[in-house]
Amino acid sequence: MxxxxxxTLTGQIDTLVPQPGLAPGxxxxxxxxxxxxxxxxxxxxxxxxxxxxxxxxxxxxxxxxxxxxxxxxxxxxxxxxxxxxxxxxxxxxxxxxxxxxxxxxxxxxxxxxxxxxxxxxxxxxxxxxxxxxxxxxxxxxxxxxxxxxxxxxxxxxxxxxxxxxxxxxxxxxxxxxxxxxxxxxxxxxxxxxxxxxxxxxxxxxxxxxxxxxxxxxxxxxxxxxxxxxxxxxxxxxxxxxxxxxxxxxxxxxxxxxxxxxxxRFLLVDGRKMSKSEGNFYTLRDLLLKGYKASAIRLALISVPYRHQHNFTFDGLVEATAAIERLRTFHQRLTQATLAPGSNPDLQAAAAQAHQTYIDALSNDLNTAEARAPIFDLVRAANTALDRANTDPARLLADDRAPILAVLAAFDAVFDVLTDTDADATRRALAWARETSRLDDVAPSVLALDAFTDQAIDALVAERTQAKRQRNFARADQIRNQLAENGVLIEDSKDGVRWKRK
RNA sequence: GGCGCGGUACCCAAGUGGUAAGGGAGAGGUCUGCAAAACCUUUAUGCGCCGGUUCGAUCCCGGCCCGCGCCUCCA
Structure with missing residues (x-):
């Protein structure tokens, strides 16, 4: 497609295709x-x-x-x-x-x-x-x-x-x-x-x-x-x-x-960004305030490029939530234990979502429109995953791959499903240390160093063990300890998930 | 002054001449050891205002109001 x-040169929407013969390749x-x-x-x-x-x-x-x-x-x-x-x-x-x-x-x-x-x-x-x-x-x-x-x-x-x-x-x-x-x-x-x-x-x-x-x-x-x-x-x-x-x-x-x-240019809080307006932010400023790189990415690409985008912190919070929804679903679908077979409705929904997604991007990079079918599919699949084992409308083993393929197509452009946020923030933190800019660093960013992924995994394992022994007091204690440091735990029938807030 | 863009629900934001995507937030419910996640219901008879064209306009035309950008260094 x-x-x-x-x-800009012709003032209209043109088809962009490589013109052969002008240069090699x-x-x-x-x-x-x-x-x-x-x-x-x-x-x-x-x-x-x-x-x-x-x-x-x-x-x-x-x-x-x-x-x-x-x-x-x-x-x-x-x-x-x-x-x-x-x-x-x-x-x-x-x-x-x-x-x-x-x-x-x-x-x-x-x-x-x-x-x-x-x-x-x-x-x-x-x-x-x-x-x-x-x-x-x-x-x-x-x-x-x-x-x-x-x-x-x-x-x-x-x-x-x-x-x-x-x-x-x-x-x-x-x-x-x-x-x-x-x-x-x-x-x-x-x-x-x-x-x-x-x-x-x-x-x-x-x-x-x-x-x-x-x-x-x-x-x-x-x-x-x-x-x-x-x-x-x-x-x-x-x-x-x-x-x-x-x-x-x-x-x-x-x-x-x-x-x-x-x-088109970005506005910040409805004004052109400038140092004198006090609405000027570098990427590093935002990372050190505790906003995730992925949320910044999603926020900045979700308004189509030809539209004036009014950048706000509310927008970042919203993007953070949207990404969590997608990542949670991705994890859930990947880990789910599924009965054999396939569900025609879901197969059709995946194909439809894929087509709508591609069409939107092909239409002058309409990223806002492209997001919609992805979220539609997430809801449809979540609903199917919620259904009982005997329900004919449930999600089956052969439905997994086509839905993951749609997510992959989404991520080929949006690229927010893989969580590399902690690494990006840690690098910004290291830079802030080297250049003595620690004044405005959010506590959650400083906490990143205290709780490594390995440390979290160990605590989560301990909590799972405590739950098995029905020692809910200890389990909740661990959950609270992690929560205080920005780590959220989610139990599901397919295992325990955790994520950094 | 010249050129251009936009005004859609609580917020962000698509969209189409035929009756309003999606995300976030709020409220109620289901599920769960609790929580989270997820799902269901719910929040625009309405798309800045006024005219016009049309069987029908949020979408087309005209006028008006408001906001913003460029015309200088800037992504």
């Missing part, structure tokens, strides 16, 4: 704008990366292989400034943030792209692109040695953002540092080195790349002149992606990407 996805070639590693990632960043993960995983689920490239922008004004202030090299400055970013992706179970591309490792390719642009008259050098893109040379400018620059006023001086530009909107391709700043000595002069050039250079390097999909946050439509198009297409005279996907 093909994926129908809104395309059968995969769908996608480039997603990654982070500028000057700080820890916040939940707004991660909404975008999570939604791109939903796209990637949906493509894979639909049987479309992907070649996914993401840039790491490890040189820009802010990085240079901050590194200088700290008295270290930009590499020393960015390395911990890049590592933290990749760790955060892991915590959120975001799949890594096939290729990570660091800006500082592709300076040559960027210089080459500037030279090519100069050759076709689309780039010019100013007296200070900087290079700019000549917008007047690219009439199609504005096609992505639907902006009309025809009546644009030339000559307006907007930036005092860039007084030599031919036109106010001309943007920097290469910035001449200022004293003491990080710079590279190159054939086009000593300096450093402008903001947009790295994505043009690296996307074409790894994916060819034209690739299938370019994705990023909605803020990148203009000017970043518009500028990428101008830079690349001026040289290649071919479309840079056929399909453009943009993820």
């Amino acid at each position: 093909p994926l129908r996805l809104f395309n 059968p995969a769908l070639r996608m480039y997603a704008c990654g982070p500028t590693v000057y700080d820890y990632g916040h939940i707004g960043n991660f909404r975008t990366f999570l939604q791109i993960d939903v796209l990637r995983r949906t493509l894979l689920l639909l049987g479309i292989p992907v070649r996914h490239v993401m840039n790491i922008t490890d040189v820009d004004d802010k990085i240079i400034h901050n590194a200088q202030a700290a008295g270290i090299s930009i590499g020393q400055y960015t390395a911990p943030f890049e590592r933290a970013f990749l760790e955060d992706l892991d915590a959120l179970r975001v799949q890594h792209p096939e290729q990570l591309a660091r800006a500082t490792e592709h300076i040559d390719r960027m210089v080459q692109l500037v030279q090519q642009l100069a050759q076709v008259g689309a780039a010019y050098q100013t007296e200070d040695g900087s290079w700019y893109f000549r917008l007047a040379s690219f009439p199609a400018y504005g096609q992505l953002s639907k902006k009309d620059f025809a009546g644009m006023e030339d000559g307006a001086r907007v930036d005092v540092d860039e007084y030599e530009k031919d036109s106010a909107r001309d943007f920097a391709l290469w910035k001449a080195a200022k004293p003491g700043e990080t710079s590279w000595d190159t054939p086009i002069g000593r300096g450093r790349p402008g903001w947009h050039i790295e994505c043009s250079a690296m996307s074409m390097e790894y994916l060819g002149d034209t690739f299938d999909l370019h994705a990023g946050g909605e803020d990148l439509i203009f000017p970043h992606h518009e500028n990428e198009i101008a830079q690349s297409e001026s040289v290649t005279h071919k479309p840079l990407a056929r399909h453009w996907m943009h993820v």
Whole structure:
């Protein structure tokens, strides 16, 4: 089944399929704008990366292989400034943030792209692109040695953002540092080195790349002149992606990407997230407050990517409950002792749920709609599991696999059934210890270290033994002790389950 | 000012020209040593307001009100 996805370039929903023949290999070639590693990632960043993960995983689920490239922008004004202030090299400055970013992706179970591309490792390719642009008259050098893109040379400018620059006023001086530009909107391709700043000595002069050039250079390097999909946050439509198009297409005279996907911004408590509003959260902030990585993942992907998502703590609590329902069911179904045979109603329900699920995702990644049939199936199966052994409507042995297969398809995209939350939170806790950020850590997070999985298993076993001996006082004592440390016990006819709250 | 998006039950949130998915929360019940889980019942004659088109509109059109985003660094 093909994926129908809104395309910013055409302004409509288009079918996204790999176009063969443009580059080697059968995969769908996608480039997603990654982070500028000057700080820890916040939940707004991660909404975008999570939604791109939903796209990637949906493509894979639909049987479309992907070649996914993401840039790491490890040189820009802010990085240079901050590194200088700290008295270290930009590499020393960015390395911990890049590592933290990749760790955060892991915590959120975001799949890594096939290729990570660091800006500082592709300076040559960027210089080459500037030279090519100069050759076709689309780039010019100013007296200070900087290079700019000549917008007047690219009439199609504005096609992505639907902006009309025809009546644009030339000559307006907007930036005092860039007084030599031919036109106010001309943007920097290469910035001449200022004293003491990080710079590279190159054939086009000593300096450093402008903001947009790295994505043009690296996307074409790894994916060819034209690739299938370019994705990023909605803020990148203009000017970043518009500028990428101008830079690349001026040289290649071919479309840079056929399909453009943009993820809408997140609001927090109804406002755009910003440090000054006091509603700014990094992933690490939330983990240390005791919210689970899986709940953050589910919350951030459950509102479809084109909708404005209002992020709230209530939403995280709700996502936590939803995940528990799914995990409890998954465990129950896996462990259940079942009589042989199959129940046609459940077989049909599983097939129906699977189809509805796939249809929803295929429809512009409608994650909200995709969740519904999964929960419908969970209820139907739970009901059947509750029925007596003699009831013909009960769940039978051959019903297990098809229902688990639907859950697997769900998890192929949503990926919340496997509980790796404690690990993610422990890593955040270790980081907080190393960097002396223990002030706001929730007690439940600190308790993670006191009760390891092994310790819990041992106590649960002891309690089961006590129950067998009908020593309910001791059994309840253990249950309370665990509960006080955020561990819940559930008895069932198929054994004892426990989970961290 | 220009461009764009949204207003659906207590909360979050899909959706369709034919009579409102799903999740969370609340209430009552079943089950259970107790609890948890699970299941059942229950919470929108209603989808911002006013007109229009239609046999019929929450969904289409027009107007209005409210909220939000982008247009500058930003995912």
